[in-house]
Amino acid sequence: MFLGVDGGGTKTAYALIEAGGRIRARHVGPSVSHLAEGFARATELLIDGIGTTLAQAACTPGDVTFAFVGLPAYGEDSATTATMDAMPASLLDVSRYRCGNDTICSWAGSLACEDGISVIAGTGSIAYGEYAGRKARAGGWGELIGDEGSAYWIAREGLNLFSRMSDGRTTRGPLYELVRARFGIAIDLDLCARIYGESGSVRSVFAQLAVLVHEAAQAGDAQALAIFDRAAKELVECVAAVRRSLAVPVGDVVPVSHSGGVFNGAMFSRDAFRSALESVNQGFEYRAPVYTPDVGAALYAAQLAAQPLDESAKQTLRQQCTA
CATH class of the missing domain: 3.30.420.40 (ATPase, nucleotide binding domain)
Structure with missing residues (x-):
């Protein structure tokens, strides 16, 4: 057992x-x-x-x-x-x-449990791999230093995009009204009180706001969708770093997979990850978990x-x- x-x-x-x-x-x-x-x-x-x-x-x-x-x-x-x-x-x-x-x-x-590299993209993010008895990791530095591509990172990037939409620094897309509705605000700056207040700043609670970016991307918000593309590239950078640390011989194909809420139920997250993985052209093979x-x-x-x-x-x- x-x-x-x-x-x-x-x-x-x-x-x-x-x-x-x-x-x-x-x-x-x-x-x-x-x-x-x-x-x-x-x-x-x-x-x-x-x-x-x-x-x-x-x-x-x-x-x-x-x-x-x-x-x-x-x-x-x-x-x-x-x-x-x-x-x-x-x-x-x-x-x-x-x-x-x-x-x-x-x-x-x-x-x-086979040789290869896997990425977690949940509240935080990290990549870990094993190859020929060697072990290595990359990422996982926490939300204040890194955790690029995680739900927390996506939520932060999404709320930053909302602020830019509110200020007129970029065109307003579906994300703008989704955030206003989620927090029940009529004055955009009231978002600060919601986020910096007692519960909004809790790491796990804040990370759950990534769903707003997901919903905006589903609604056709190109700028929200671009956040997932950037997240995928950040995660693939961690994968490439793990491969280098594992000293995988040139030419060997390394299986790569994933887990975590960022990938769950979000086809475009998985598609973006696979596309970013293929673009580095370093001998990786995507595998579904x-x-x-x-x-x-x-x-x-x-x-x-x-x-x-x-x-x-x-x-x-x-x-x-x-x-």
């Missing part, structure tokens, strides 16, 4: 699978980010999420052969690594789990336990995920 935990900036997904590929339980709970919740609360939420998942399958912690817990911001502050490693310890045997950055879950799920990150985390747990699922088990797992 293998447990996978995919912690994100907005939510946390859990998956428990058997060696034969059968999914025993899945659960979605709140974010377990210590940056947003503090360590005490984040640990409490993580333990509750794992416990709920095990209860669904009528299992105990002792039934878990191995677990991988992907956590937001893991490895981005050496002073907190030991504390993060201990977060599941009150429930799981410390010799039977490993913590790591949540981007590993994206790679493991989208590429089924095989599994979700929570299932990927469980697959990675099996790999860490030196008990990787065989092809038959993976096929069983794919059938369930598709259903």
Whole structure:
């Protein structure tokens, strides 16, 4: 039995699978980010999420052969690594789990733990890849420094575009009225109070405003659509950087996939990403995600336990995920 935990900036997904590929339980709970919740609360939420998942399958912690817990911001502050490693310890045997950055879950799920590079574009953004035993990442610097191509970045670019439309620095498109309606404002500058107020500045809440840019693009706003094109190029730059760090030989084709809310339900986001990937002409092959990150985390747990699922088990797992 293998447990996978995919912690994100907005939510946390859990998956428990058997060696034969059968999914025993899945659960979605709140974010377990210590940056947003503090360590005490984040640990409490993580333990509750794992416990709920095990209860669904009528299992105990002792039934878990191995677990991988992907956590937001893991490895981005050496002073907190030991504390993060201990977060599941009150429930799981410390010799039977490993913590790591949540981007590993994206790679493991989208590429089924095979060599290649995967991009997460959710609340934040980051690229991670493995090749011939080597590992590398790019991006993931947080919204104040980077996170280009993320939902937060798209929301920020979209509201910047609204300000330019309001001032007359650019032509007003569908985004203009969508923002006014979303915030219920008649005076454009009132947007500042909504954004810089108590809730608007919360990272996860702000990132959700990316949906306005998505809706504007769907309504034919060319300037909003261009934001997604720029986002795709930024993400592909991270992919190219990971390839260089992995020292992939010239001529080798590297599979590339993705996960995260920016790609979910937005065909033009995926199309822009594929187009940007093809334009760099560096030997990349786009692949649609095989599994979700929570299932990927469980697959990675099996790999860490030196008990990787065989092809038959993976096929069983794919059938369930598709259903």
